[in-house]
Amino acid sequence: MADRQTSGAAITFENLEKSFYKKGTGQVKALEGVNLDVPAGTITGIIGRSGAGKSTLLRMVNGLEQPTSGTVTVAGHDVGRAGAAELRRIRRDVGMIFQHFNLLSSRTVYGNVALPLEIAGLPSAEIKPRVDDLIARVGLEQLSGRYPAELSGGQKQRVGIARALATKPKVLLSDEATSALDPETTQTVLKLLADINRDLGLTILLITHEMAVVRDIASHVAVIDGGRIVEAGTTYDVFADPKHPTTRSFLSGITGITLPSFVSHRLKAERPQGHSEEVIRITFAGRHATDPMLAKLTSELGIPVNILAGAVEEIGPHPFGNLLVSVEADRGPEARAYLERHNLLTEVLGYVG
Numbered sequence: 001m002a003d004r005q006t007s008g009a010a011i012t013f014e015n016l017e018k019s020f021y022k023k024g025t026g027q028v029k030a031l032e033g034v035n036l037d038v039p040a041g042t043i044t045g046i047i048g049r050s051g052a053g054k055s056t057l058l059r060m061v062n063g064l065e066q067p068t069s070g071t072v073t074v075a076g077h078d079v080g081r082a083g084a085a086e087l088r089r090i091r092r093d094v095g096m097i098f099q100h101f102n103l104l105s106s107r108t109v110y111g112n113v114a115l116p117l118e119i120a121g122l123p124s125a126e127i128k129p130r131v132d133d134l135i136a137r138v139g140l141e142q143l144s145g146r147y148p149a150e151l152s153g154g155q156k157q158r159v160g161i162a163r164a165l166a167t168k169p170k171v172l173l174s175d176e177a178t179s180a181l182d183p184e185t186t187q188t189v190l191k192l193l194a195d196i197n198r199d200l201g202l203t204i205l206l207i208t209h210e211m212a213v214v215r216d217i218a219s220h221v222a223v224i225d226g227g228r229i230v231e232a233g234t235t236y237d238v239f240a241d242p243k244h245p246t247t248r249s250f251l252s253g254i255t256g257i258t259l260p261s262f263v264s265h266r267l268k269a270e271r272p273q274g275h276s277e278e279v280i281r282i283t284f285a286g287r288h289a290t291d292p293m294l295a296k297l298t299s300e301l302g303i304p305v306n307i308l309a310g311a312v313e314e315i316g317p318h319p320f321g322n323l324l325v326s327v328e329a330d331r332g333p334e335a336r337a338y339l340e341r342h343n344l345l346t347e348v349l350g351y352v353g
Contacts, residue, residue, distance in 0.1 A: 009073075010171055010203035011038035011061060016070035018056055018227075030056045032227045034070070038220070043197050043204040045218035045235070047211060047250060053227040054207040058173055061205065062094045063087050075170050092120065095164030099176040101156040103148040109135060109159050110144040116166040134162040138192060154185035161192060165200075172196070174206035178213060190217045211250040215239065215315060223247045236315040240283055241345050257281075257309055257322045263352060271329055272353040278332030279308070279352060283345040284321035293342060294325070303327055303335050326352065 016034035019027045031053045038044045048054040059065040060072045063079045072079045077090050103112050113134055117127045135144050138158040148156055157177060164172060174193070178186040194217055197204050208214065214221050214235060222232035223246055230244040242248045251257070259267065259279070267279060284291065290312070294305045310323040327335045329351055336346040 008039055009037035010040040010042075010075060011205060012036070012071070012073040013057070013060070014071045014073070016057075016060065016072065017068045018053075018060070018065065019068045030227055031060075034224075034227075034229055036222055036229050036232060038203060038205055040203050041197075041201050042219045043194070043206065043217050044220040044222070045214035046205065046207045046222050046224055047209065047214055048207075048224035048246075049209060052224045054224050055175065057224065058175055058205065058207050061171070061173055062091050062096065092167045093170045095167065095169035095172045097157070097160050097164050097172065097174045097177045099180055101148070101153075101160050103156060103159055103163075105148050108145050108147055109140055109151070112148070112159050113162045113166055116163060120167060130166065131162075134165055137165070137196075138162045152185075153181050154188060157181065157185075157189050158192065161189075161196070165196070170203065172202050172204045174204060176208055177206065179208070179210065186213070187216070193217060215313065223250070236318050236320070239313065239315050240320045251322075257311055257324060259308060259324055259349070263308055263326070266352045267350040268353070269350050271351045274353065276329040277306070277326040277352045278329040279324065279326045279349040280332065280336065281347040281349055282323045282325060282339060284312075284323070290319060290321070291342075293339060293344060294323070297335060297338055301331075301334065301338060303331050303338075305335070324349070 013034045013036045016031055017029065018031040019029050022028045034057065046054045046057060056065055060067060061074055061079065063082065067080045074090055075093055077086065079087070079090060082090055104115070107115065110131055114127050114131045117130060135141055138161055140155060140158055140162070143151065143155065148159070151159070178189050181189060190213065193204060196202055206213070206218070218235050220233070221235045221238050222229050223238070223244060224230070225244070225246040231238060231242065231247045238247060239251060242251055258264070263279065284293070294307070297303055298305060304327070306326045308324040308326060310321065312319060312321040332348070336348075339346050
């Protein structure tokens with residue numbers, strides 16, 4: 001089997017296509033022309049709406065789905081071309097965390113975590129210290145003898161994480177791991193995943209429909225829509241300067257950066273006759289994220305600015321802000337040029353008469 005690995009990538013999707021046969025419809029493309037590198041040691045989020053293809057993409061990594069064409073490379077191994085024995089070895093390097101935990105109700109916490117090691121044929125003398133260490137890592141030392149029915153949702157997910165780590169994988173896959181949890185529990189699980197990524201150097205690939213999860217944990221993100229990757233990069237760059245409408249839609253959901261209805265209902269793509277206001281999105285990134293640039297714009301150029309909506313977010317150590325403002329249309333180009341000279345990003349959203 002020919003091995004290939006992009007330098008610095010733990011997972012590589014190259015020209016990936018996946019089609020399914022649907023009765024009454026014929027062949028339906030779930031993935032089309034997917035090219036994406038998941039950098040080694042990162043937490044990379046794949047975000048998309050239901051039916052976008054993100055779960056299918058994730059299942060390609062451990063060979064649960066086979067490509068119609070193209071390749072999926074994990075740690076240098078072509079998953080689609082792997083034989084049965086090779087695929088078993090690849091799967092030991094790929095841990096999986098499920099949305100609904102997938103724990104065996106007849107086994108205790110200890111028994112669930114030990115299961116992959118038992119299947120792998122490790123002797124019990126090696127299994128016990130490994131399982132004890134994993135249970136301690138996820139903070140469940142006092143609950144190792146309990147059954148899933150006796151655990152909360154967050155505790156069940158911690159068991160699932162410990163089980164996924166049992167075979168010492170190089171890659172950890174997370175399939176909507178927090179979507180069944182309440183917000184407070186979600187944050188504790190995300191912190192645990194971040195600690196695991198830092199302490200063990202694992203590459204984590206997570207799929208989600210929640211941009212807030214990506215914001216809180218991922219260093220890199222790819223946006224999937226209609227089976228295609230429409231935008232990808234570092235989380236900071238994608239948040240600070242989203243290019244695709246799908247990305248902007250997800251971002252507006254977590255920042256609340258949407259135009260008030262009294263403006264959006266009147267917004268026109270073309271400037272109307274007579275007096276009008278230019279509506280602008282301003283992204284304050286990096287060291288300018290907290291600068292009083294609008295005050296400077298008014299004081300230095302005498303251009304009044306009407307703030308319509310805004311928020312300041314934090315991506316890792318980097319702050320960035322998004323503001324929706326309006327200025328007199330005649331002075332819009334001058335205002336935008338001033339802001340861009342100070343390394344801020346601007347975008348004209350339209351005009352209001």
